[in-house]
């Protein structure tokens with residue numbers, strides 16, 4: 001089992017996480033399921049997340065309503081959810097699931113955790129040990145991990161995103177061509 005992020009989903013996760021930093025964001029993942037992987041096509045932020053100290057919580061009734069709306073209007077399915085773990089004070093955040101995250105984990109569900117910290121140096125995007133994706137954007141250090149629950153077992157599964165890994169190369173793309181008036 002692995003979780004595959006499209007360009008849209010990757011950018012959606014980044015924007016959602018950075019927009020509300022240092023608060024937490026929460027949203028749903030739309031895409032489709034294949035036998036051995038979950039394809040995530042879009043990340044859609046939730047406007048109203050119930051916030052507790054350091055944690056955001058998903059309201060599953062709301063989520064069911066959204067799931068039905070998505071099902072009726074598109075070819076996507078609701079394949080999971082995501083939330084961010086922002087740096088808190090001087091305390092660096094990680095992609096580890098908190099106790100509450102584990103307790104709230106949906107049966108047969110998939111979750112992506114995005115850890116965001118202040119970062120200084122430019123950091124190349126790439127895969128890191130344990131199936132995580134890591135990199136830097138405009139002074140933020142970002143790390144993403146995917147988790148999946150099968151039966152009673154909660155496991156971290158590889159997160160795959162060719163777009164993210166090509167990110168640095170892309171920023172060094174062709175030089176712009178100046179358009180001169182005739």
Ligand SMILES: [Zn+2]
Nearest residue numbers: 083085098101
């Ligand atoms: Zn969490």
